[in-house]
Structure formats: C-alpha cells, structure tokens
Amino acid sequence: MQSLITPVHKPVPVEILQAELRKVCGAFDLEPMGRDGTMAGDVASRRIGYFETAVVGLDARHVSRSTRSIRQDPGEHLFLLIQDEGHCRVEQSEKTATLLPGDMFLVDSVLPSSFVYDGVRSSQVSLHMPRHEMLHRFGKECTGGVAISRDDPLWVAMRAVLTKMLAEPGATTQLGEAFFCLMGAYLQGIRTQNKARPAETLLSRALALIDRHCADPGFGPSELARRLNVSERMLQRHFQTLGETPGHRLLGRRLELARARLGAPQQGQGGQGIAGIAFDAGFNDLSYFYREFRKKYGITPGAVVRSPVERCH
Template sequence: MKPLLQSHHNHLPVEVFASELRQVCGLFNIEPQSSSSVINGSIATRRFGAFEAAIVDVDSVHIERDKASIRQDPGEYFFLLIQDSGYSQVQQGNNTVELRPGDMFLVDSVKPSLFRYDYGQSRQISFHIPRDEAVHRFGNVDCGVNISRDDPLWLAMYSVLKKMIDYECMDQQHLGEAFISLISAYLHTNHRVDHAEPSEQLLSKALALINRHYLHSNFSPREIASHLNISERTLQRHFQVLGETPKHRIISSRLEYAYKQLCLRKDGLLDESITDIALRSGFNDLSYFYREFRKKYNMPPSLMEQ
C-alpha cells in the first residue's frame, strides 16, 4: 500500500524526541533498541477538520505510556492510529496487534499502552480526539480497538483520510466530520459500547450541526437550540463539559477555516482578499473578525502574508 505522507526522519537526541512527543501526544517513556542516545525519527502535527493529528516517524524504539506517566500527564484523548508505512506492534489492555500499512487501532490515552517499533522505519498518523467529545460520539468504548480491514467501513475511513491529505484546499471540516462519523459507525456495529445518555446524544447532535453549518454567517446558537427543540440556556449547559460555549465553538471553527484559507493565499494557491476570506468564513463584521483572529493567533490576518 502506497504511503499517504512522505517520511521525514531526523537524528534527534532521546531527550529532544521525548520532549517533542510530550508536547504533541503526552508523556511517554522512550527506550531506544540500541545503546545509542540518538533516535532516527521526527514528530509533526497537522489539522484535519476540527481534530489535531500527529505524524510520528520512528526507527527501532519502544514507546510506553505507563501508569506513572498517566498520573503525571493524564492526556484526556483517544488516539486513532493509522499505520502509514513500516510495521509496529501496539498493546493496550488484553489486545496486542501487529500493524502493517493501512491498519488502524484506537488507543485510550488514560490506559497503559506499549508501542514497539522493531522492524525498521515506521510512520504512524495519530488522530487526537478529545475524550469528552469521543464519549459523546462513540459511547464508552473498551480500550485497544483494532479496526478490521475486512469491514467495508475500514475502506470508507481510509478513503476519506486519503482525500483529506490529497486535497488540502477542500473543506477539511466536513471531511473530518465524515471521518469521525465513520469511526462511530464502526464501533457501534462491531464492538460493545455503552450508549451515550440522552444529554450526551444531544451534545453530539449539536457538534454535528456546528460542523455542517458554521460557515453560514447567520448560523448561531439560537439556530442550534431551535433545531434540537431546546432553550439556548439548556444548550449552553450541555457545552459546559467541553469547557466552552456554543458561540465560542462556532467562532473558533470559522477562525480555523479562515486561517487555513490565509495559508493557501500565502502559498499562492488562493487568489482572494482577506475581506473575501473573512466573509466566506462566516464573518460579516470585519472589525470583529480582525479582533478575534488576533486574539486566537496573536497576530492580525495581514501578517499571514509575511
């Protein structure tokens, strides 16, 4: 299977690699499989829709997240691992799997796990799904879930992932939402999950509505509440578990979309003014757009061109 991404191996001291890994994925113990204090690997990040992903290249190393690491750095995420190239072995709970290119495995960051890279160079793409949001979308899932390649939903997930990577200028938000929905469908049809409470189902529906409609300038928490047949106050209460308000979620999604478009503009891949991008991102008030953009990214949109 052809890799989705190019490899970027560097020679990094173990301490540097561990520090970079912690910033992106949380605290792990790193054990090179040689006496060398240098690791041949790299760590990069990328955003797919509303979700961050880590691209981890490693060679001949064991990476463990034990109970001590979890106590020190809880890291409230689920990691969906996609083996992009090379081979690895992943262990969590009672499940141990050998991953080859294209294989997928869902890891719970609050449970001990062990990753072995004993077969030469290996690259994994790791989707980081906030735990609260994962529970709302997936229900309570057992740790260490292998996504079977024999299931047609695996092919659908892989196809959406490939499209997100190959066509960066497309609407990543909708593709990301489709990817997460496919994961949810797989888990509910193949594994025992404790179904979410009605309140969790409501939040999941609200998040899906935001992902579909946030670019519409007239879309607001009022429209979400009306669609779900609840009050705005009730809607806001459900969002408290995420540590944000519905309005903040909408604005943040618009800003992230605008940022992506400005990056394309900077690279010469998009011929639009900042005003046009702001309007297409759902902002009718340009002064508000500039203020919120500076607040989120610590610079005005115009500096994206430099």
C-alpha cells in the same frame, strides 16, 4: 499500499525526540535500539480538518505510556493510530494488534499502552480525538483500545476520507464529520455484535477457533491470541478455568482428530498411512506425534489401525 505522508527519519538525540513526542502526544517514553543516544525520526503536528494530528517517524525499540505517566499527564484524547510505513505491535487493555501499513488502532490515553517497533523504521499518523466527545457520541465501545479491521468495508471508506483530508489542507468540517460518522458506524457494529452474542465468552470463542483450525500446523497459541485480539498471557488466564493451557487443548484436539481417522474402517483396507494422517491432523513432527499419542491413549497409532476394538471406540 501508498503512504499517506512522506516520512522523515533524521538523526536526533533521544531526549529531543522524546520531548517533541511529549509536546505533541503527551507523556510517552522512548527506548532506542542503540546506546549512542540518537534515533532516526521526527515528530510533527498538523491540523487535518478539525483533528489535531501527529505525524511520527522513528526507529525505536519501544514506546510506552505507563500508569505513572498517566498520573503525571492524564490525557483527554483517543488517538486513532494509522500505520503508514513499517510495522508496530500495539498492546493495551490485554489486547494486542500487529499493525502493518494501512492498519488502524484506536488508543485510549487514560490506559497504559505499549508500542513495539524493534528498531524497524516506522511512520505513523495519529488523529487526536477529544475523549469526552467520543464517549458522548459513541459510548464505551470507543474506549479501552479498539483494532479497526481492514476486512470491514467501513475501513475502506475511512481510509478514503482520511486520504482526502490529508490531500486538502483546507479540508472542510464536513469531511471530519463524515469520518466521525464512519467510525460511529464501525463502533455500532461492535456493539451490535456484542449484543447478538451475550453468552459468548472469550474462552468459548477460543475453543471454537481451536476446533475449527486444529488441523492447521501453523495455528498455535500465538495465532489464537492474535485472532482474538488479546495477549497470550490473558488467553492463558482464561484457560486456567479448564485446568489446561491453550497449547495443551490444541494438542488434545489434534490427537483426537488423528485417532478418529486412524480408527476409520478404510484404514484397514490400505487407506491413508499413519504419517499422512498425523500431518493432516496438524502435526509436523512425526516422532512428537507418536510420543504424545502413546502418552494420551496408552497405545501406539499402529495399534489403533490393527485393532477392530479400538476402531469401535
């Protein structure tokens, strides 16, 4: 994806870069990768339409805005963070999103936030939107941290308007208003979706995703949390009501799937072998499958294939 802005990465003392970041974006703390007191980066501000905008390039390990920082500098903005180059993991309000070039995340300045770069050179564009105006326009859906999915057609339109605003220094207020309208439409979609599924909890969504993807060996608790846009820690807390972990639930579903296939009549007629069934049920370690199967059911997979009684259950 073509970059919106050419990034600047020049050696700068950490304290100077942090001071520039605080001047433009507010109270954020930088943690560099090395111990030599320097980072490669730059922070610049510019006006895009009627949005104050920060262009931030850096190779930090981590940037954070803590509760203490918020008390010192409450902040009155929502930051629309656009990843332009590199990558970044954003965490806010128990939500986690990994941003690749082109991805967007609406950060709420009144809540703690964390940005993890792991030393990879990153370039980001941050549109600063007055929080009170956003709340007046769009309601609470714009607060608390919002990932904007590139799978939504509105993402394409937002990207196009943003590109035009950046390309035209004298961008008119009409473009800014168009951008607001597109964001409003996206947030309205979130509101409508939430109203259409009032009884659907995060746990019920998680269980549905496990049932749908349990046969995929690459689908684990971390991927489940990513799809739900929450942290693994938050996901664990929701599963406590069931008395199990997401990983245990996923394992149980895979074992149930394997047992059902092992007990199918065609298995006794030269059907798919035990190893094939285990792999198709989401296991990529056969010895682990045998061990967990026996632990759960008290018999071996082979016993299920051989026993007509077991196939009836």
